[in-house]
Amino acid sequence: MARELVESRRTQYTRRALRDALIELLADKPLARITVRELCERADVNRSTFYAHYPDLDSLLRDIEEDTIDWVNGTLQQLLERPDPDSVGRVIEHVCRYIADNRSHLRVLMSPQADLRFQQQLLGLIYGRIDLATQLQGTDPQEAEMRMHFAVSGSIGLLQHWLASEPTAPPETVARIITTMALPAR
Amino acid sequence: MARELVESRRTQYTRRALRDALIELLADKPLARITVRELCERADVNRSTFYAHYPDLDSLLRDIEEDTIDWVNGTLQQLLERPDPDSVGRVIEHVCRYIADNRSHLRVLMSPQADLRFQQQLLGLIYGRIDLATQLQGTDPQEAEMRMHFAVSGSIGLLQHWLASEPTAPPETVARIITTMALPAR
DNA sequence: TGCCAAACCGACACTGTGTTGGTTTACTGG
DNA sequence: CCAGTAAACCAACACAGTGTCGGTTTGGCA
Numbered sequence: 001m002a003r004e005l006v007e008s009r010r011t012q013y014t015r016r017a018l019r020d021a022l023i024e025l026l027a028d029k030p031l032a033r034i035t036v037r038e039l040c041e042r043a044d045v046n047r048s049t050f051y052a053h054y055p056d057l058d059s060l061l062r063d064i065e066e067d068t069i070d071w072v073n074g075t076l077q078q079l080l081e082r083p084d085p086d087s088v089g090r091v092i093e094h095v096c097r098y099i100a101d102n103r104s105h106l107r108v109l110m111s112p113q114a115d116l117r118f119q120q121q122l123l124g125l126i127y128g129r130i131d132l133a134t135q136l137q138g139t140d141p142q143e144a145e146m147r148m149h150f151a152v153s154g155s156i157g158l159l160q161h162w163l164a165s166e167p168t169a170p171p172e173t174v175a176r177i178i179t180t181m182a183l184p185a186r
Numbered sequence: 187m188a189r190e191l192v193e194s195r196r197t198q199y200t201r202r203a204l205r206d207a208l209i210e211l212l213a214d215k216p217l218a219r220i221t222v223r224e225l226c227e228r229a230d231v232n233r234s235t236f237y238a239h240y241p242d243l244d245s246l247l248r249d250i251e252e253d254t255i256d257w258v259n260g261t262l263q264q265l266l267e268r269p270d271p272d273s274v275g276r277v278i279e280h281v282c283r284y285i286a287d288n289r290s291h292l293r294v295l296m297s298p299q300a301d302l303r304f305q306q307q308l309l310g311l312i313y314g315r316i317d318l319a320t321q322l323q324g325t326d327p328q329e330a331e332m333r334m335h336f337a338v339s340g341s342i343g344l345l346q347h348w349l350a351s352e353p354t355a356p357p358e359t360v361a362r363i364i365t366t367m368a369l370p371a372r
Numbered sequence: 373t374g375c376c377a378a379a380c381c382g383a384c385a386c387t388g389t390g391t392t393g394g395t396t397t398a399c400t401g402g
Numbered sequence: 403c404c405a406g407t408a409a410a411c412c413a414a415c416a417c418a419g420t421g422t423c424g425g426t427t428t429g430g431c432a
Contacts, residue, residue, distance in 0.1 A: 010378060010429065032218040035419060046380050051421065112302055120298075142355060143363065149347040150340040150367050157339020158332055169328060177329065181336050181367065196399065196409060221388060232411050237390065380427070396411070
């Protein structure tokens with residue numbers, strides 16, 4: 001694990017070229033329609049070099065996604081350390097602002113063209129940490145889980161629409177809508 | 187158009203074989219990992235015969251999905267003809283019951299493995315016809331659209347979870363959750 | 373500056389794709 | 403009941419992408 005942290009300048013450049021190229025291609029078409037060949041062509045990297053780094057396109061995509069996942073994890077950690085009565089709303093707003101700041105990358109990663117698994121993982125992480133269950137106390141556990149799924153998928157859909165549409169609504173508005181729709185009125 | 191309605195018994199059998207085979211395969215893996223070859227093998231249909239019917243796997247899938255779309259369209263037409271003050275809740279419940287009745291097919295078509303486009307089309311159809319906008323009267327149109335997207339995606343996620351989980355909750359419960367979360371409290 | 377890891381290159385066997393021309397087979401209408 | 407025909411079968415094709423080699427440059431760090 002520690003060894004991998006020490007990447008030579010050359011390999012870093014190659015990996016970045018591959019990652020950037022994939023993002024560019026994903027803006028045009030779904031992953032299934034992208035070939036290793038054209039990716040390498042665009043990245044100006046030899047095809048065999050690609051295979052030296054990743055077994056397939058899926059792995060490359062997951063590598064890219066990992067950065068965002070890591071950021072969210074770290075941020076959640078920080079935010080939840082200091083106790084805050086209204087933590088839920090604050091976390092959601094914080095994440096929305098992050099998304100707005102990294103719009104160009106995330107509009108691709110969050111698009112329906114991209115990887116649904118990542119999107120669910122991302123939102124599931126947030127709602128899981130927040131422990132939505134405590135917000136839904138008193139209700140039937142099976143029903144609470146269903147509401148949870150509605151909230152996660154609904155948030156994904158809203159965020160996708162937000163990132164795809166112009167002009168862009170302010171992150172605060174989006175956060176407010178998510179909060180009001182995902183959580184039961186108190 | 188009229189000509190296509192008259193299908194010989196043979197072609198009907200072939201098409202059904204292909205459709206059933208695809209449903210079976212989709213239960214195992216996503217569309218992207220399914221090849222025309224293995225589909226034909228399972229369907230016991232010659233590969234060139236497949237191409238005589240469909241240009242690619244995507245078209246076959248859309249053909250299957252069309253049946254459900256047609257049913258929903260027809261049902262909506264019927265239900266919305268007779269005016270009903272509480273039409274929204276009734277439509278949603280009706281659709282949930284249909285899904286429960288055709289569980290085996292729809293659990294595949296609705297799965298994340300399958301086609302997201304279909305799922306959005308299906309739910310978008312319902313919410314569009316219902317004209318959720320009227321439910322959201324008085325609010326900012328941009329915000330109304332965002333809530334709409336939340337509602338559609340949320341419903342999809344909930345339905346996916348519902349179809350995938352055991353034991354199965356009654357359709358009435360699911361309909362109630364969708365109604366309460368998608369529509370603003372009056 | 374010399375070393376060596378990492379990128380490049382060309383070639384390989386393999387699998388899947390669409391398409392085509394010719395054949396068999398099984399419905400259907402007379 | 404059987405002839406005609408539409409539809410399914412079959413074999414073979416050119417082509418594109420995959421994953422994996424061994425051998426060769428090349429760039430950067432010590």
